[in-house]
Amino acid sequence: MEYKNIVLFNVTIGSFMAVFDSNVVVISLPTIVNDLKTSTFDALWVLMGYILVLAVLLLAIGRLGDVYGRVRLYNLGFAVFTVGSLLCAVALNGLMLVIFRLVQGAGAALLFANSAAILTDAFPPNERGKAIGTNQVAGTAGSVLGLIAGGILTATPVIGWRAIFLVNVPIGVFATVWAYGELHELSTPLRGEKLDPLGNLTFAGGLTLFLLGLTLGALAGFDIGDYGLMLVGLLLLVAFVLVERRITNPMMDISLFKNRMFAGGILSNFLAALARGAVSLVLVFYFQGPLHLDALTAGVLLIPFSVAFVALGPVSGYLSDRYGARGLATVGLVISGIAFLWFATITVTTPYSQLLIPMVLAGIGSGMFVAPNIASIMNSVPPTRRGIASGMSSTLVSAGVLLSLGVSFAIMATSVPLPVLQSIFAGLPGGQAVDVGPFMNAIHEIFIIMGIASFAAVLPSSLRGGRFVEARVQAQDKLITSGREAPVVSGGE
Known part of the structure; x- marks a missing residue:
């Protein structure tokens, strides 16, 4: 098998596992709440903690990949993810499960942070969109x-929800052995560059404190302590930006935002993630709460969104290789925005046939956006910056998803009394006796809000520059990979 296809196959397994475990937990949350007798707060952080670790570590790991080797860290990710999955399967209470999900999230971060960069290293410029689109299909x-x-x-009898974590173990062991045996570095590590511990601390602390304040306040009613946590979190994030602008080797290279193609892609990526991040969670609780459906039925009813996403992934990636990313990605955002606003009209009596239309539209829009946008981002930077570019992109996506989950939870929690919310989150029969109107x-x-965020992403996406800019960047890529110097394109038509 050609090496680039080995890379694609292995990275595809990693993407599949990481996304699988995120969605399988969404479906299983009501059962976990009942079995572990845990709180709504713990249940939410079983989901959010995983994504938070992703967001916090992606930039640092992207930077570490540039310095010490992308493949080395990627391979380690399989091992950590597998161990984390095993630990989650034996958790005895909600707190243990949250902690072990953090370990699992660290493994997922090692897999995600450099996956796009590893694919970009292995494939020539005219095949990257298709490769990333194929990888997107695996994730979806x-x-x-x-x-x-x-x-x-x-x-599953006896094992129950723990099976969702145990299923990862044999796959993870196989993938770990294969990755260590077959993958090797194609890029040259930048051994002389330093890391950015201050940037890591301010970013991790800021995002964590803000989300803690948001979710705690939503559950118990916002007080000065919750607002204080959110304020300190925001101040730390501001400090993070200031630190990154002033140090020599930042984990988030702010100078890359001078590149219009990169800036447009990464900002639209964040807003698109903010728009779609909580879709599955909200619909799962709609199906299992007010509609009183079981976990399997709720999962099956959500499939059309993912199938449409899968169908468009490789097609949009292929088309972006030929015609550029801007048009496809921007149209995808518009379609997604329409779908989200359509969802805002559903009621407890809306027939499923009417839910299918916005669900399929949301999948089509997301599928049209993601692969072309990622290819555009990775094509906009030289090979030596792909690790940090991949980390920045993935981090902002994770941050967008986290904010989407946090804001959605806050809106739900402040709209109904806590016992009612707990009943809905657990999918309990008691939910039948309450007023679900609020x-x-x-x-x-x-x-x-999701629709507004999706339409807001249209502006940076449409201003990224057209196919001519991408062609210039790819020409520079060839010069750089052949050992000749070339500047990074800053935009223009």
Whole structure:
């Protein structure tokens, strides 16, 4: 097998596993709440903690990949993810599960941070969109199977929800051995460059404190302590930006934002993640709460979104290789925005046939956006900056998803009394006796915000520069990979 295809196959397994475990947990959350007798707060952080570690570590690991080798860290990711999965399967309470999910998230961060850079290193410029699109299909396949498997595995006799983590172990062991045996570095590590511990601390502290304040306040009613946590978090994030602008070797290279193609791609990526990050969570609780459906049925009903996403991934990646990313990505955002606003009209009596239309549209829009946008971002930087560019892109996506989850939870939690929310989150029969009208109003507000975020992403996406800019960047790529110097394109038509 040609080496680039070995890379694609292995990276595809990593993407599949990481996304699978995110979605399978969404479906299983109500069962986990009941079995572990845990709180809504712990249940939310079983989901958010995983993504938080991703967001916090992606930049640092992207930077470490540039310095010490992308493949080395990627291979380690399989081992850490597998161990984390095993630990999650034996958790005895909600707190233990949250902690072990952090370990699992660290493994996922090692896999995600450099995956796009490793693919970009292995494939020539005219094949990268297709490769990334194929990898996107694997991730989305993990999403689809996670939705189905979440219901099936959760119903496993004796083992129950723990099976959703145990299933990762044999796959992880195989992938770890294969990765260590077959993958090797194609880029030259920048051994002389320093790391950025101050940047890591300010970013991790800022994001964590802000989200803690947001979720704690939503549950118990916002007080001065919650607002204080959020304020300190925001101040630390401001400090992070100031630190990154002043040090020599930042983990987030702010200078890359001078490149219009990179800036447009990465800003639209963040806003798109903010728009779609909580879609599955909100719909799962809509199906299992007000509609009183079981986990397997809820997972199956969400499949059309993921199938549409899968179908568009490689097609949009291929088309972006030929015609450029700007048009495809921007149209995809518009379609997604329309779908989210459509979702804002659903009620407890809306037939599933009417839900299918916005669900498929959201999948089509997301599929049109993601692969071309990632290829555009990676094509906009020289080979030596792909690790940090990949980390920056993945970090902002994770931050967008986290904010989407946090804001959505806050809206739901402040709309209904806590016992009602706990009942809805657990999918309990008691939810049948309560007024779900306020909860449905909260869902409408959430989807309106999602639609606004998706339409807001249209502006940076459309201003990134067209196919001529991409061609110039790819020409520079060839010069750099052949050992000749070339500046980074800053934009223009």
